[in-house]
Amino acid sequence: MTEQTKPPSRLYIDSLSRRSKVLRALWQITRALFFATLPGPLFKRWRIFLLRLFGATIGQGCRVDASCRVWWPGNLEMGNYACLADAVDCYNVALITIGDYATVSQRAFLCSASHATDTLARPLIHAPITIETHAWVCAEAFVGPGVTLREGAVLGARGLAIRNLEPWTIYAGNPARALKPREIRP
Numbered sequence: 001m002t003e004q005t006k007p008p009s010r011l012y013i014d015s016l017s018r019r020s021k022v023l024r025a026l027w028q029i030t031r032a033l034f035f036a037t038l039p040g041p042l043f044k045r046w047r048i049f050l051l052r053l054f055g056a057t058i059g060q061g062c063r064v065d066a067s068c069r070v071w072w073p074g075n076l077e078m079g080n081y082a083c084l085a086d087a088v089d090c091y092n093v094a095l096i097t098i099g100d101y102a103t104v105s106q107r108a109f110l111c112s113a114s115h116a117t118d119t120l121a122r123p124l125i126h127a128p129i130t131i132e133t134h135a136w137v138c139a140e141a142f143v144g145p146g147v148t149l150r151e152g153a154v155l156g157a158r159g160l161a162i163r164n165l166e167p168w169t170i171y172a173g174n175p176a177r178a179l180k181p182r183e184i185r186p
Contacts (some may be wrong), residue, residue: 015124016093024044025074027054031070039066051076058082059100077111079133094126099133102149105157107140114145132167153184 035050047064055074058064062078065086070076077175078084079100086106090096090121095111104110115127127146131137135149138157149155153165156172165171168182 009012018020020072023054023074030054036066040088082097092129093124095128097130099127099131099135099151102131102135103119103137104131104137105141108137109140109142110137112145154182 003027006163013027019058026135030050034046035047036048037111040111043065043066047066048058048062051064051070051073054072056076056078058076058078059080059082059183061081062084064070065080065084065088067086068084068088068090070084070090071092075095076090077095077097079098079102081097081101083103084090085104085108088104089108089109089115091109091111092154096110096112098104105186110129110131112129113124115122116125125145128144129145130148131143132149133150134152137143137149138159139153140157141159142161143155144160144162147161148164149161150165150167152168154170155161155165155176159172159173159176160174161171161176164174165176167176169186170179170182171177
């Protein structure tokens, strides 16, 4: 075996603390029992309350659907009137910030973590995601670690963002590429 193909002494490196794991487990139980089981607009405030209870910063008028999966509320910041639609997967090992009036549409995946590929131990690596004011992540799109969608940017349905998206531009594809400027009518 070469040095590169030798099995690592530890198969996986996990740098997250025991306290973090216990709090996340408590959140997942709370989510399963009291967040995801109470769908509909009647429980909108209740879901926001639970997210805040576990450390999320959430502005006024936000919408978080009951089927949305938030990995850890303490790493979630939502501005005013921001939206996480149904079945959004918010894997926020690192901070995910969603600006005022920004929308993350159904079944989109915000993934702030991955694994290093330069070692066989595959340590967890993470970087924050920022979705600025009036930006929109469309249905089933993927936003990777360290990516910023600048103000007003749109990532089209099933698009893949692994690099920052410029302001007021519409992107689509895998990987996402700029299609045209986003023009707002008065």
